[in-house]
Amino acid sequence: MTIQVLAITEHSDLPETHQFIGLHNAGVKLEVICPDTAPHKQLLLDVGIKVTWLKLNSRFDSKGKVVIQTVLDGGEFDIVHVFNNKALQNTLPLVKNKLIKLIAYRGIEGNVSVFDPISWATYLNPRVDKIICVANAIRDYFKKLRFMWWQFPQDKVITIYKGHDLSWYQKPAVPRSTWGVPEEAFLVGCIANERPRKGLSFLVDALPSIARLGLNIHLLLIGSINGKKTLVKIQQSPLKASIHLTGYRTDAAQVLAACDACILPAIKREGLPKAIIEGMAYRVTPIVTNTGGSPELIEHGVSGLVIEAASASAISEAIGFLANNPAQNHEMGLAAQERIHRDFNTVATVEQTLALYRELLQPDQ
16 A cells, blocks of 8 residues: 655655655655755655645745645645644645544653643644654653643653764865864864754853863854843853854854764753754764753763753863873764764654554544
């Protein structure tokens, strides 16, 4: 039996695009709805995937619903697979009375509550047949949801890691000299736009302790850092001459590739951070906090370091350890790349997604 799937997405990054291509190559009759600004849309067209261009502007997009309904009416779909909140909320009422399985994707921990009406209009809605979580931490968050006698259905959530391919990360690193960083310096990169949950304040607070280590350590902040308090702290830091702000970069992974270590000091609600995966793919040793799905990427002490969240001292100690142990840092970087290749690859993502499709379409489901 040929499985017919409609995928509705907002952005379609490289892992998602190759997931679609892999499913298509595996024999799934796949159609995609996505904006015409999707960065890798040509890859979909090149393999013959039928694409309808649509950007959903809100959770209640009447024009968008008409487009989705038209596509649904024009096919005989077994599964609708939605990849973001807007797609889920707009699609739910359209499949309410149809014999179509509905799969939702969840890429971030938290922000779903039994006391939130929006949650019942999306992920907690009984019409959703399955939720694919990008990390076990997200899956477990759903499983813990309960109120009085009600408990979230334990078999409704499954973890499928978003797969990558090392061949995507072959472009040369942006030279560290671009920011005046000496070749002999130990360079730590952090990709993150400034938001409270990203924990950048703790990284900045760790700078005085890092300075006291007496090592030639430089920090590269990749992304939008626009908080006045953060910028003042950086200017007042004893390491301010060694802190480099790149601003937003479309080549952030290649910037990170020039670093000796990468860090994401998040304090909550992480999924499977792409910023860390990109560093690992380039053999850059990762430092992550013990929150969300971040620790699932790393074997502590083998392919990186997992530290306590919301702790400036833990950040300082981890950076100091790697800077003081270059051979071990090098080995961890190699192990980090191998871990992405072995355990977070796009082939596994496609295989597991296809297995879920088949499971959902079994006659007894």
